[in-house]
Amino acid sequence: MDQKANPPRSRYTRRSTAEQVTLGIDLSGKTVLITGCNSGLGFETARVLASRGARIIGAARTLEKAQTAARKIDGEVVPVACELSELDSVAACADGVSSMNQPLDVVICNAGIMALPELQQKYGLEMQFLTNHLGHFVLVNRLLDRVKQAPAGRIVMVSSLGHYTSVPGGINFNNLSGEKNYVPFTFYGQSKLANLLMSNELSRKLRGSNATSNAIHPGIIMTPLMRNIGSLRSTLASLASWPVSRSVEQGAATQCYVATSPGLEGFSGHYFADCNPARMSAHAQNAELAVRLWKVSEELAADYL
Numbered sequence: 597m598d599q600k601a602n603p604p605r606s607r608y609t610r611r612s613t614a615e616q617v618t619l620g621i622d623l624s625g626k627t628v629l630i631t632g633c634n635s636g637l638g639f640e641t642a643r644v645l646a647s648r649g650a651r652i653i654g655a656a657r658t659l660e661k662a663q664t665a666a667r668k669i670d671g672e673v674v675p676v677a678c679e680l681s682e683l684d685s686v687a688a689c690a691d692g693v694s695s696m697n698q699p700l701d702v703v704i705c706n707a708g709i710m711a712l713p714e715l716q717q718k719y720g721l722e723m724q725f726l727t728n729h730l731g732h733f734v735l736v737n738r739l740l741d742r743v744k745q746a747p748a749g750r751i752v753m754v755s756s757l758g759h760y761t762s763v764p765g766g767i768n769f770n771n772l773s774g775e776k777n778y779v780p781f782t783f784y785g786q787s788k789l790a791n792l793l794m795s796n797e798l799s800r801k802l803r804g805s806n807a808t809s810n811a812i813h814p815g816i817i818m819t820p821l822m823r824n825i826g827s828l829r830s831t832l833a834s835l836a837s838w839p840v841s842r843s844v845e846q847g848a849a850t851q852c853y854v855a856t857s858p859g860l861e862g863f864s865g866h867y868f869a870d871c872n873p874a875r876m877s878a879h880a881q882n883a884e885l886a887v888r889l890w891k892v893s894e895e896l897a898a899d900y901l
């Protein structure tokens with residue numbers, strides 16, 4: 597399938613909900629893997645796509661969390677454990693999903709953490725880069741064959757407007773440990789830029805296949821993601837009726853739209869917000885940066901690919 601250039605504008609807005617943007621879409625027979633299915637946007641996405649008939653593979657840090665989420669959802673949800681900051685866990689999750697021996701119609705890389713107040717590291721890497729980017733990089737790469745087996749497999753990377761506020765240069769390959777100058781939001785921005793760059797490079801790699809990859813910004817939504825932002829949290833909470841903030845039901849709309857809209861078949865390498873094409877930052881459009889990030893990620897995760 598040829599990748600198409602300009603995604604159409606939809607009739608949906610920032611106020612549209614995940615239920616509204618999937619109304620009338622029959623996902624029977626389709627399998628959708630969602631990371632972070634136990635909370636916030638991931639839970640709402642799992643709930644709504646299950647209600648449209650999809651078989652959901654719901655990933656959470658632990659099997660117990662995934663099982664608890666699955667019990668709250670009407671429809672078929674297969675709970676799996678995937679601790680994204682433990683690459684052994686990610687590899688085991690991917691192998692378990694792969695052994696289910698079925699095509700993956702959609703993978704939504706939704707799980708994430710934001711603005712850890714103190715520098716945390718594992719494998720010598722800053723934790724947001726590891727969790728938000730590298731864990732998903734391993735998961736997607738190990739499952740790519742299954743996505744390609746679907747008639748029109750879709751990968752959806754849940755990025756953020758925060759990708760605009762990354763470190764100087766976009767990705768600081770000389771400071772992936774975060775040791776030199778750790779700034780919580782800037783490193784969140786770097787990890788979310790990495791989500792977008794990964795989607796763009798993956799889209800190039802998927803040319804000639806039936807599969808696509810796109811990235812999204814869900815909006816600003818008060819979820820547990822905000823747990824680390826201290827006084828800013830109460831400011832945001834007091835702005836709950838602020839025009840830029842939205843409900844969880846509305847926040848899950850863009851990823852559900854990009855994952856399922858029949859009108860987006862064949863579109864790849866794009867960035868969406870408010871269920872419509874959006875402008876990505878200059879760093880996100882930098883193909884050389886995307887290639888370099890892909891190569892470095894392959895080196896960092898070599899034992900797990």
Ligand SMILES: NC(=O)c1ccc[n+]([C@@H]2O[C@H](COP(=O)([O-])OP(=O)(O)OC[C@H]3O[C@@H](n4cnc5c(N)ncnc54)[C@H](OP(=O)(O)O)[C@@H]3O)[C@@H](O)[C@H]2O)c1
Pocket residue numbers: 631632633634635636637638656657661678679680681705706707708709710727754755756757758813814815816817818819820821822
């Ligand atoms: N909310 C916003 O305003 C906003 C704005 C822009 C982008 N986003 C993006 O939207 C996505 C979903 O966020 P949300 O708002 O729904 O936040 P949330 O309610 O905190 O959900 C995040 C999910 O990610 C999971 N997770 C965190 N660390 C993990 C790890 N190491 N391994 C596996 N799973 C892990 C969480 O599991 P636990 O519950 O076990 O911690 C949870 O299920 C994130 O990628 C975020 O960057 C959100």
